Amino acid sequence: MNEKEIFIVHPYLKKNRFQRDKQFKEAKQLSLSINLEIKDSKSFGIEKVNPKTFLNDGNLDFIRKRVIINQIDLVFFNCNLSPIQQRNLEKTINCKIIDRTGLILEIFGARAKSNEGKLQVNLASLQYQKSRLVRSWTHLERQRGGAGFMGGPGESQIESDRRQITEQINRIKKKILTIDKTRRLHRYRRQKNRIPIITLVGYTNSGKSTLFNNLTNSSTLAKNMLFATLDSSIKKLNINSQNFILIDTVGFIRDLPTNLIAAFKSTLDEIIFSDLILHVRDVSDKDSHNQANEVVKVLEEIGINSCDDRIIEVFNKYDLLENNLLTDSKINQKKHFISAINGFGIKKLRDTIYKNLKK
Numbered sequence: 001m002n003e004k005e006i007f008i009v010h011p012y013l014k015k016n017r018f019q020r021d022k023q024f025k026e027a028k029q030l031s032l033s034i035n036l037e038i039k040d041s042k043s044f045g046i047e048k049v050n051p052k053t054f055l056n057d058g059n060l061d062f063i064r065k066r067v068i069i070n071q072i073d074l075v076f077f078n079c080n081l082s083p084i085q086q087r088n089l090e091k092t093i094n095c096k097i098i099d100r101t102g103l104i105l106e107i108f109g110a111r112a113k114s115n116e117g118k119l120q121v122n123l124a125s126l127q128y129q130k131s132r133l134v135r136s137w138t139h140l141e142r143q144r145g146g147a148g149f150m151g152g153p154g155e156s157q158i159e160s161d162r163r164q165i166t167e168q169i170n171r172i173k174k175k176i177l178t179i180d181k182t183r184r185l186h187r188y189r190r191q192k193n194r195i196p197i198i199t200l201v202g203y204t205n206s207g208k209s210t211l212f213n214n215l216t217n218s219s220t221l222a223k224n225m226l227f228a229t230l231d232s233s234i235k236k237l238n239i240n241s242q243n244f245i246l247i248d249t250v251g252f253i254r255d256l257p258t259n260l261i262a263a264f265k266s267t268l269d270e271i272i273f274s275d276l277i278l279h280v281r282d283v284s285d286k287d288s289h290n291q292a293n294e295v296v297k298v299l300e301e302i303g304i305n306s307c308d309d310r311i312i313e314v315f316n317k318y319d320l321l322e323n324n325l326l327t328d329s330k331i332n333q334k335k336h337f338i339s340a341i342n343g344f345g346i347k348k349l350r351d352t353i354y355k356n357l358k359k
Contacts, residue, residue: 004073006031007066008041011055011079017045022287026254027078029205030100034107039070053088054081064093076103080255083132101128101257108260116179116267123172124263130165133158180266187273190245196357197245198237199271201299202280203291204251207316209233211280211340212248215350232267239354247274252298254290261301268302276356277304277311283337284320312356314349316340 008031010024024043031038044059053060054077067075074096081089081099089097098106105128108121190197200208212218216235233248247270261268271277279295281288292313296306304311312335319339336352338345 005037005039005070006074006076007063007070007072008038009055009063009075009077010041010043011046011049011059011077012043013049014045014047019290020045022290023078023254027076027100030078030103030107031076034103034110036074036076039072040066042066051082052085053092054079054085060089060092067093067095074098080257086132100255104253104257104260116176119172119176119179120263120267121260123169123176124257124260126165126169126172127259127263128257130162130169133162133165176263176266183266183269187270191273195243195245196275197247197270197273198276198278198353198357199247199249199274200278200280201249201271201295202251203282203295204253206251206280206282206291207340208248208251208280211278211314211316211338212246214340214343214346216246232270237353239350242354242358244353244357252295254294256294256298261298265302271299272303274310276353277308278314278353279311280314280316282317283315284317288315312336312352314338318344 008024008027010020010027012020012023020043024041028038028041042062044055046055046059050056055063063075066072072095075089075093075098077089077097077099079099080101081097086097086099105121105125109125112118112121200212202208212233212235216237218233218235232250235246237244237246249267249271250264279292281292285291300306315335315337317339318337319342336345336349338349340346
């Protein structure tokens with residue numbers, strides 16, 4: 001997908017127009033994070049979703065003309081399309097279509113480095129592909145089975161493709177299960193040795209990896225882009241001669257694909273079994289509140305309540321605020337304002353971690 005010229009289409013319901021600009025901006029950031037060249041972009045306000053093509057005929061005619069004029073390779077719809085909608089759009093616009101889930105999977109596939117990460121992304125991608133096996137091929141006539149002309153109908157091409165994907169999914173699940181057993185063994189040893197576990201969670205690009213590096217003096221990849229790192233990082237953290245384990249998890253995002261959450265279950269289990277959860281938020285982002293809600297949704301999906309006593313909110317990138325004066329009402333044991341990049345507030349955060357885990 002690299003170096004492709006794309007047309008970003010951002011459909012939004014008119015009743016939710018106040019979220020349009022923020023979500024449109026995020027769509028562009030997603031595209032740039034995988035080196036796609038944005039040739040054109042347009043947001044479309046709609047009253048309701050068209051079950052066949054998501055957008056109405058007038059919108060599709062506009063997109064089709066822009067694709068021809070700009071010689072677009074790919075159209076990115078910043079929404080989740082059903083298999084039928086995607087198929088109909090490709091026929092109508094006469095161009096390759098990718099939806100939000102598809103693009104996120106592409107990004108994850110490009111960024112995963114560890115064997116476990118690659119397996120998890122492959123699993124999610126195959127499950128996504130399996131759901132896209134609609135009758136869009138021209139070679140779907142049944143292949144004759146058995147011997148001679150009386151053999152009768154065999155399996156169709158779509159059934160053959162589905163069977164092959166299912167076999168791949170089952171093989172990958174077995175490999176992930178083996179890795180999961182090893183992960184559980186490591187977790188058991190940490191619990192047996194009574195080493196407290198701290199996990200970092202948060203919206204993508206909130207600064208988790210930078211905070212991880214600051215706390216542990218590491219050099220994990222930390223860039224100002226969406227999903228800069230996907231693989232979990234685990235390292236010892238020492239505070240006041242007490243050893244802890246710090247885990248950096250994958251960043252969350254709005255409408256994170258369900259099959260991705262399921263595929264990363266073994267990784268996300270680290271959050272469930274943590275002694276302390278640091279919810280890192282980008283306080284400089286105007287959409288910080290909504291981003292936090294998206295993180296809470298994922299946490300609740302894996303069984304962690306938003307009121308869980310283990311959660312401490314860490315408001316990062318405080319140095320980017322124009323008026324960064326703290327009032328007494330903002331300072332408490334469950335909220336910390338920090339700048340992971342320059343170290344502001346890190347000492348106080350370390351003290352809070354120590355106090356909470358010594359209990």
